[in-house]
Amino acid sequence: MLGTSTLLFVLFHFVGGDPVLTFAGKNADAATIAQLRQDLGFSGSLLQQYVRFTRETFLWDWGTSWVSHGSVLKRIGEGLGPSLTITLPGFLIAYFLALLLAFLAVHYFERWPDTLLQFIVSFLMSVSFVVLILFCQKIFAYDLAWFPVYGWDHDIFKRWSYAALPIAIFTLATFPAKVLVIRSLIAEEIEKKYVLTARAKGVFTHTIYFSHVLKNILPGVFTMMWAQVPALLTGSLLLEAFFGIPGLGNLLLNSIQASDFPVVKALTVMGSIIYIVCVFIGDVLIFILDPRLESK
Amino acid sequence: MNNARCRKVSKWNIFAFADRLEIAFREQARNTEYTVKAPRLSSILMFPLLIFFGAACTPKNQDKEQTLFLHLREQLRSFDPVLAKDIYSQRMVLQIYEGLLHFNYLKRPVELEPLLADGMPQMSADGKTITIKIKHSIFFADDPCFSNGKGRELTAADFVYSWKRLADSKNKSESYWIFRDKIVGYDEWRKHLSEGKATYDTPIAGIRAPDKYTLVVELKERQYELLYLFTHAATTVVPHEAVEHYGEEFSEHPVGTGAFRLASWDKNSKITLVKNENYHDDFYPKEGAAGDASLGLLKNAGEKLPFAHKVVVHEISEEQPQWLLFNRGDLDLWQATKDYQPQILDGDHLAKSFAVRGIKMSLPVSTDVTYIGFNTENKFLKNKKIRQAMAMAYDQALLAKRFYNALVISAHGPIPPNVEGYRKNIKNKYQQYNLAEAKKYLSEAGYPGGKGLPPFVFEMASMHTTARQMAEFFKQQMAQLGIQVKLQTNTWPQFNEKLKTKKADIFDMAWNGDYPDAENFLQLFYSKNISPGPNSTNFSSPEFDKLFEEMKHTLSGAKRKDLIYKMEDLVMEEVPWIFNFHRVFVFVEQPWFYNFKYDTMIMDTFKYYRVDDKQRQKDKER
Numbered sequence: 001m002l003g004t005s006t007l008l009f010v011l012f013h014f015v016g017g018d019p020v021l022t023f024a025g026k027n028a029d030a031a032t033i034a035q036l037r038q039d040l041g042f043s044g045s046l047l048q049q050y051v052r053f054t055r056e057t058f059l060w061d062w063g064t065s066w067v068s069h070g071s072v073l074k075r076i077g078e079g080l081g082p083s084l085t086i087t088l089p090g091f092l093i094a095y096f097l098a099l100l101l102a103f104l105a106v107h108y109f110e111r112w113p114d115t116l117l118q119f120i121v122s123f124l125m126s127v128s129f130v131v132l133i134l135f136c137q138k139i140f141a142y143d144l145a146w147f148p149v150y151g152w153d154h155d156i157f158k159r160w161s162y163a164a165l166p167i168a169i170f171t172l173a174t175f176p177a178k179v180l181v182i183r184s185l186i187a188e189e190i191e192k193k194y195v196l197t198a199r200a201k202g203v204f205t206h207t208i209y210f211s212h213v214l215k216n217i218l219p220g221v222f223t224m225m226w227a228q229v230p231a232l233l234t235g236s237l238l239l240e241a242f243f244g245i246p247g248l249g250n251l252l253l254n255s256i257q258a259s260d261f262p263v264v265k266a267l268t269v270m271g272s273i274i275y276i277v278c279v280f281i282g283d284v285l286i287f288i289l290d291p292r293l294e295s296k
Numbered sequence: 297m298n299n300a301r302c303r304k305v306s307k308w309n310i311f312a313f314a315d316r317l318e319i320a321f322r323e324q325a326r327n328t329e330y331t332v333k334a335p336r337l338s339s340i341l342m343f344p345l346l347i348f349f350g351a352a353c354t355p356k357n358q359d360k361e362q363t364l365f366l367h368l369r370e371q372l373r374s375f376d377p378v379l380a381k382d383i384y385s386q387r388m389v390l391q392i393y394e395g396l397l398h399f400n401y402l403k404r405p406v407e408l409e410p411l412l413a414d415g416m417p418q419m420s421a422d423g424k425t426i427t428i429k430i431k432h433s434i435f436f437a438d439d440p441c442f443s444n445g446k447g448r449e450l451t452a453a454d455f456v457y458s459w460k461r462l463a464d465s466k467n468k469s470e471s472y473w474i475f476r477d478k479i480v481g482y483d484e485w486r487k488h489l490s491e492g493k494a495t496y497d498t499p500i501a502g503i504r505a506p507d508k509y510t511l512v513v514e515l516k517e518r519q520y521e522l523l524y525l526f527t528h529a530a531t532t533v534v535p536h537e538a539v540e541h542y543g544e545e546f547s548e549h550p551v552g553t554g555a556f557r558l559a560s561w562d563k564n565s566k567i568t569l570v571k572n573e574n575y576h577d578d579f580y581p582k583e584g585a586a587g588d589a590s591l592g593l594l595k596n597a598g599e600k601l602p603f604a605h606k607v608v609v610h611e612i613s614e615e616q617p618q619w620l621l622f623n624r625g626d627l628d629l630w631q632a633t634k635d636y637q638p639q640i641l642d643g644d645h646l647a648k649s650f651a652v653r654g655i656k657m658s659l660p661v662s663t664d665v666t667y668i669g670f671n672t673e674n675k676f677l678k679n680k681k682i683r684q685a686m687a688m689a690y691d692q693a694l695l696a697k698r699f700y701n702a703l704v705i706s707a708h709g710p711i712p713p714n715v716e717g718y719r720k721n722i723k724n725k726y727q728q729y730n731l732a733e734a735k736k737y738l739s740e741a742g743y744p745g746g747k748g749l750p751p752f753v754f755e756m757a758s759m760h761t762t763a764r765q766m767a768e769f770f771k772q773q774m775a776q777l778g779i780q781v782k783l784q785t786n787t788w789p790q791f792n793e794k795l796k797t798k799k800a801d802i803f804d805m806a807w808n809g810d811y812p813d814a815e816n817f818l819q820l821f822y823s824k825n826i827s828p829g830p831n832s833t834n835f836s837s838p839e840f841d842k843l844f845e846e847m848k849h850t851l852s853g854a855k856r857k858d859l860i861y862k863m864e865d866l867v868m869e870e871v872p873w874i875f876n877f878h879r880v881f882v883f884v885e886q887p888w889f890y891n892f893k894y895d896t897m898i899m900d901t902f903k904y905y906r907v908d909d910k911q912r913q914k915d916k917e918r
Contacts, residue, residue, distance in 0.1 A: 017792060018796075025471075027473035029825075039465050040468065068374045069467075242616065245564075254373075
């Protein structure tokens with residue numbers, strides 16, 4: 001946490017340009033800039049600023065937005081729900097779909113359904129995310145009018161009409177890579193002797209797949225899933241901008257554009273800490289879930 | 297055998313599932329208030345999991361009566377007047393809050409009119425005292441911040457409070473410059489407040505409310521442009537009850553005297569305004585500029601404002617959703633972005649495919665100027681001949697064609713059209729592309745063929761592709777002279793830091809007018825404003841300064857115009873900037889949308905807009 005905080009302090013102070021000069025605006029004079037530097041907490045030596053920055057990080061004190069003067073934590077809290085509305089279902093569907101298709105691919109290993117699937121998956125992986133968004137928004141929201149082009153509803157039950165297409169795009173963009181990884185996990189597992197024994201004993205294929213192979217690859221899949229959890233919390237910047245989803249991705253983008261330093265700081269520090277915590281919890285959980293690791 | 301059976305069963309299951317979903321979908325379409333284009337089976341197979349969210353529906357005929365559907369091209373940052381630093385926030389603030397004055401909606405050049413002031417402000421003979429009468433019976437919108445929830449009457453003391461907020465350094469308002477160095481005691485009060493030696497109860501000598509409806513402003517010296525600033529979003533009036541009641545959330549709970557009040561704000565997505573039932577008497581102008589009547593802009597002359605009961609404003613930063621929503625009729629008005637202009641325009645006319653739909657187009661000129669600035673303190677660039685040579689080697693006609701679809705007005709100086717002092721028919725000889733002459737000037741400067749000159753760094757204000765392409769264009773043009781240019785991309789904060797610390801030698805910029813007065817553009821060459829002030833080229837000329845100071849104290853008229861012309865001639869000759877363009881906006885309106893007229897300076901516009909809901913319904917069905 002100290003390392004993250006230090007790194008971010010260095011980045012904010014030496015890489016991005018002076019935030020006070022930007023915030024001061026085009027008509028500011030030297031006296032206004034000096035006053036603003038003091039009011040924004042950029043006065044004093046670099047060491048004093050660093051101590052203040054680190055203390056705020058450790059105390060989880062994010063202060064108020066420079067742009068709206070509202071509480072940074074409240075603003076982040078407001079964005080979390082919409083972001084998760086898109087990323088969480090998209091994430092779960094992508095894994096469900098990837099598991100199904102990976103089993104299908106392995107079942108037809110190196111036969112035409114497998115080849116076709118690999119072709120589709122590789123194609124989808126090569127399509128840029130922006131192109132996918134532009135295409136789907138134009139075709140499914142505008143031309144076919146199955147979904148609203150843009151918008152959001154705070155009501156958790158009404159928002160799904162707006163969320164559906166972004167979820168679908170998120171799923172489409174994220175499931176192909178997962179298919180390939182899971183496919184290789186299954187292909188490796190299926191070579192093992194217990195599978196051969198089960199087949200020899202006449203156990204149904206679906207029982208082998210879903211009762212035995214699935215159970216054994218799940219810890220690997222779980223590790224992969226857990227590492228992606230922090231990204232779910234920060235939302236999808238592009239999707240949120242194109243569909244008007246008031247999530248954290250949109251918030252981050254606008255805060256950067258508006259030089260809203262406290263919000264950018266909170267989001268980046270929180271994101272880094274959540275990532276570290278998730279990796280740690282993931283490592284612990286994997287031991288609990290996979291008894292084989294304990295015996296090793 | 298087992299495998300084959302499994303395959304057969306699973307295939308049957310998928311199709312049965314899809315069929316059931318299709319039936320459910322069609323059933324849903326029949327039984328609900330939604331219109332659904334029922335998807336084909338193949339489509340369902342493509343997106344089977346979407347169906348779980350019951351999502352393929354488009355709301356039908358939500359309450360659209362008397363509703364405007366508009367958009368912001370950037371996300372709204374704040375509804376607090378003192379925090380509204382960008383034009384989008386200012387525009388939204390001015391739908392809810394009001395100031396002493398505003399601009400007549402139709403007259404051009406723009407003309408000041410009283411809004412909350414009861415008549416135009418009265419100036420003393422020496423121009424240092426301004427007395428403003430406030431209209432009686434103006435009420436703030438109803439809000440829980442007031443006792444019993446009813447909006448109370450506006451008084452002159454509310455202006456004193458609101459302008460103190462602007463000076464309060466805790467509010468970190470960028471707009472503090474509006475009254476800085478102008479009002480007696482204002483800067484001192486700010487200083488004392490930040491030092492804890494003053495409170496909001498401490499009076500400011502130069503802002504007084506001698507009675508409930510009178511406001512007196514004492515100036516350090518005559519300031520003609522101050523009246524324009526009484527229209528600015530930052531000088532609008534807020535009730536102290538709302539600031540105290542909502543505290544740090546005040547920027548999300550605006551309470552004003554304007555035509556609308558905020559109903560909801562889904563941040564970064566949608567803002568909904570509704571009519572303020574307490575809105576005072578305000579009427580559509582009875583007179584306009586020449587040609588307004590033929591454009592149908594006077595059909596509602598004298599009618600009570602606002603026309604709309606509800607305004608939905610989508611915050612859309614991406615271009616495609618803006619375009620799709622407009623094309624579908626879900627936006628009443630759209631400022632077409634550069635990439636979509638070729639689809640809309642046929643030359644400078646609306647394309648036939650849009651005209652037949654009844655769509656209307658207007659091409660207003662922005663009160664701005666784009667330019668390439670030279671740091672006149674640079675060892676080489678302080679040589680006027682080099683700047684003149686570079687200006688002459690820069691082919692602006694080609695630039696306009698390549699990057700602006702030729703939809704710009706060439707700028708010969710800093711003052712844009714619609715501002716006093718603009719001269720339509722003059723030519724700046726350094727703006728005429730003439731490579732041979734440019735080479736001659738460079739030789740006269742002592743650097744024939746660019747020999748002896750170091751490579752100059754061209755600082756880009758953004759990392760946007762277009763900005764890079766335009767910088768590349770400049771580089772190519774200068775290469776013809778033998779001058780080497782290195783391109784440097786920057787984020788806006790990096791760029792800004794370079795400007796404010798005099799580290800940007802050549803840069804591209806635009807200046808959007810804060811008010812429609814030549815002073816706002818000419819101050820960019822005033823030596824007292826050099827970096828970190830707004831004079832980013834650090835241009836310094838005693839002659840210019842003398843003229844500028846004289847102009848500031850001269851009332852609008854022939855003498856002032858003459859001073860403006862002299863200053864403009866001086867900067868045209870000195871070339872601290874290569875003057876580029878005054879930008880032209882492309883607005884398209886739906887056939888059911890009326891009373892649209894644009895000027896960068898006029899922002900309290902929603903109350904004038906009118907829609908014909910029946911026509912909208914009919915056109916959209918068609």
